[in-house]
Amino acid sequence: MKNKPPVLADQALDPSSQIPPHQLPASNHRYDSSTSALLARWVTEDLTNRIPGDVGEKMKLSILDGLGCVIAGMNTQLTEIVLTGRLKHSGQAGPILLPGRQLSCGLLDATYIAGQAANALDFDDCYRGKASSHPGATIVAPALLVAHARDCHGHELLQAVTKGYEVSLRVGQAVDATAQRKERVTGYSTWQVFGAVASAAALMRLDVGQIVNALGLAGSQAPVPNVRKLVELPFSWLKNGYGISAEVGVLSALLAESGLRGPAEIFDGDSGFWIMCGSDRYDCELAREELGIKWLSREIEYKPYACCQWTHTMLDCISDLRHEVPLERIEHLEIRGFVELAVTLNADLPDNIIDAQFNARYLAALAYLGRSPANGLSTSDLGADDVAAFAQKISLVHDPLLDIPYHAREAMPVQVTVTDISGRRFVRALQDPAISMTPEQIKQKFQRLCAPILGAAKTQRLLEAVLNIEKHSAREIVNLTMPE
Structure with missing residues (x-):
């Protein structure tokens, strides 16, 4: 050869x-x-x-x-x-x-x-x-x-x-x-x-x-x-x-x-x-x-809260309980949860927005005070006296039994117990966060996020262009994302 x-x-x-x-x-x-x-x-x-x-x-x-x-x-x-x-x-x-x-x-x-x-x-x-x-x-x-x-x-x-x-x-x-x-x-x-x-x-x-x-x-x-x-x-x-x-x-x-x-x-x-x-x-x-x-x-699930999804079941429970027990009557609030919530997200109160997104006690306090992460997180709440005072009433408890459904199917089970000043206990327990954001709620979320930057009129035009994407070019859509 x-x-x-x-x-x-x-x-x-x-x-x-x-x-x-x-x-x-x-x-x-x-x-x-x-x-x-x-x-x-x-x-x-x-x-x-x-x-x-x-x-x-x-x-x-x-x-x-x-x-x-x-x-x-x-x-x-x-x-x-x-x-x-x-x-x-x-x-x-x-x-x-x-x-x-x-x-x-x-x-x-x-x-x-x-x-x-x-x-x-x-x-x-x-x-x-x-x-x-x-x-x-x-x-x-x-x-x-x-x-x-x-x-x-x-x-x-x-x-x-x-x-x-x-x-x-x-x-x-x-x-x-x-x-x-x-x-x-x-x-x-x-x-x-x-x-x-x-x-x-x-x-x-x-x-x-x-x-x-x-x-x-x-x-x-x-x-x-x-x-x-x-x-x-x-x-x-x-x-x-x-x-x-x-x-x-x-x-x-x-x-x-x-x-x-x-x-x-x-x-x-x-x-x-x-x-x-x-x-x-x-x-x-x-x-x-x-x-x-x-x-x-x-x-796919769309997030109603601007924070780690591991906290969302907890926030749903608190959203219900805060209408039953007035803030001034709360003696103690216990959050019993799976490992990522009760251990990973259990820390001292945050001093920046990133830490705040992953701090269960801080987010629970905000939610009960009526400043839900559904509206985003604000730097003005960091170090706020009322948030710090209420967070002292909150305890996080890890329940290994709740880890079982979490590891099996990413369920996020939580039990929130509020004890009032008379000793009465109010309990909410959920296996999963609510995932049923309607198309209308997603549109409203988009408008809340974008209107302060693009203006209400341009935000609406962008929303309509995306929902009718087959009628537009990508460049038309990108041009609508530019602030006025």
């Missing part, structure tokens, strides 16, 4: 001398049957007339709710710090508009900042169960910004957001760790990177091979699971790290589009993403089965 001539360096870099790096070997069934390939094929599909009507309407509400959180979150102290630190070192301004700000920057800068802003108020959507998370934080804003950059139409944006939710939640379920493992290591932004990359890839019209590479690149660059460090005092202002997760997703799609290879099987096998993200188990069928038939996005 004759020796092959050596490949010169310039030939190795010449695309015409190689198989395009994004193409998968046509005969390699190992790759064709991988979870990456299956998800990639689905992301390339046209879902016109295939998304059930209720799912489509739910996704419009998710875009509306997520966009409201980004616009309001852009105008917080937290995001101001992030924005300053990020843009101070950027090389150029860039053409991408930042929702809620009179600023523009590059796509990746905008994606990072918007990802952090989405979760700044802790008002963004939630998913419970095997993929517990704030899924919209790494999907809605990144998709909108990519759609803005690529001049996509609203119907493309709606499909991309839907694909992002489905891919993200399925991966999250597939890599979900045991309760014992989560006691040591857990996080959301690690696997939520796949929501960002799936929605971006759909809008960029990547082919199957490119998307497989994009998924592999995203998993290889995903942030570490940080929740157990996040909840150590003082709380990290990075929070869940959704900015870098969103950016990595979009960057991975851009790199794959340019021809960069990633692992072709990022999810499967003994060294798959499940162990990379700190899990101790993996069920690939949860990522694969009934894709496009069973819509996990139907189970």
Whole structure:
């Protein structure tokens, strides 16, 4: 056999001398049957007339709710710090508009900042169960910004957001760790990177091979699971790290589009993403089965309170009790709850809004005093004498029996007992927080968040544009997010 001539360096870099790096070997069934390939094929599909009507309407509400959180979150102290630190070192301004700000920057800068802003108020959507998370934080804003950059139409944006939710939640379920493992290591932004990359890839019209590479690149660059460090005092202002997760997703799609290879099987096998993200188990069928038939996005929950969802059942109980027992007659208030509420969120009273979002006694005191987190959190309440005085009457008790439904299905059981000055006891017990925000309530929440920034008239125009997204371009929607 004759020796092959050596490949010169310039030939190795010449695309015409190689198989395009994004193409998968046509005969390699190992790759064709991988979870990456299956998800990639689905992301390339046209879902016109295939998304059930209720799912489509739910996704419009998710875009509306997520966009409201980004616009309001852009105008917080937290995001101001992030924005300053990020843009101070950027090389150029860039053409991408930042929702809620009179600023523009590059796509990746905008994606990072918007990802952090989405979760700044802790008002963004939630998913419970095997993929517990704030899924919209790494999907809605990144998709909108990519759609803005690529001049996509609203119907493309709606499909991309839907694909992002489905891919993200399925991966999250597939890599979900045991309760014992989560006691040591857990996080959301690690696997939520796949929501960002799936929605971006759909809008960029990547082919199957490119998307497989994009998924592999995203998993290889995903942030570490940080929740157990996040909840150590003082709380990290990075929070869940959704900015870098969103950016990595979009960057991975851009790199794959340019021809960069990633692992072709990022999810499967003994060294798959499940162990990379700190899990101790993996069920690939949860990522694969009934894709496009069973819509996990139907189970998205919208937050009525601007604080950690672990406190929401407690706040619902207090909302009932405060109408029965006047404030001046309360002797003691006991909150009996599952571990994350009663232990993780049990701390001294906060001196900043981030700590306040995760402080159960502080939030309980605010709610009973009539300053519910449903209206957002205010710096004027930090250190307030009446809040501090009432918080002294509150005790948190960890009940291990309540951990059982929490670990089994992300239930958030709480029992609140109020004892009045005569010794009478009033009890409210709930298994889960209320999740039945109506479309009208979500619209009202959006108006409360955005009107102070955009003005009432422009907020209404933006609301109508999102709810009729098929009639608008992404750039039209982004332009409506600019303050007057």
